[in-house]
Amino acid sequence: MSAFEGQAGGWLYAASAASVDTDEIIASLAAEYSTALYRVAYSVTRNAAEAEDAVQETFLRVLRHQAKLGEIRDARVWLVRITWNIVLDRKRRSKSRPETDDLTYVARTLAADAPGADQELVHSEAHARILRLVDELPRKEREALLLTAVEELSTAQVAAVLRTTESSVRSRIFRARKQLSALLNREGISR
């Protein structure tokens, strides 16, 4: 084997080894954050298939930009931001709410698992209607409210995803709840 062939072999080995490491890192990220990302995506899409597709697209983007993995400080914020941008972009393109809204189905499924299932089932439709009212809120207030609904995210992380401050997130949530309460009052939704 010539010196050149030996050098080229070394490069190929290094590239393949790096690829294996990156694949393992991405796989571990998927194992840790896929559920949280699914919830983030679902809060916007309200559709199981679209939410899962958004999560898969998130990790495909991570795979494409794997060179940046070493620069990431908070993987959770980074991944949520990617998912968030994907779902918002898709929603903007569709220009309308998805026709296949799975929320009622999810509400029934969750209610059936909970204690006092019959009573919960009665109100699942009301929850779905409230979440549809959330979509009528102004963009900033709506985004803050939906992201804080994901339990895995702290206020600081929501602020990082939205590229704003924690105090701004709190004030947005306050305004969002106030406006939503007014909308509920107008709609007359009650238990």
Next chain:
Amino acid sequence: MNHHEEHHHDRQIDAALGLLSRVKPDAGLERRLRARLAEQSRRTGRPRLLRLQRFGLGLAATAAAFAIVTGSVRHSHELTLPPPPVRLGSAEAGVGTASAARIPAQAIPAPARKHGRWERKHFRGRAELKTPPRRSPGVEPALPVEQP
């Protein structure tokens, strides 16, 4: 809206948002995710290998071209020069390049006749050319008659 209504609405909002926080993906999301990532990795892995191979080939071609040029230059420096050509008149002799005598590579044989084919003669201040008389082939020139 009184305080009781506000509190009631807050509970409703919390319950609805709690629905989002309890949503679970279909079973096997992680497995599907891994499968798709592995497929994508295979797709992107091949071009990466090809790019490396092409880079290696390009590097080898560049090295070969460099070796050819370097060898050619070195070879040209090692060539022995041929002996200098015949020196013509030097500048000190007052003979310029344009008027220098041209020495032919081979000796030019002298003409068989003493004069050129055409003879230049002056007649009444004008030059005229006289060509030797043409004779038909086979006709010998007249011989002088011998006197007894």
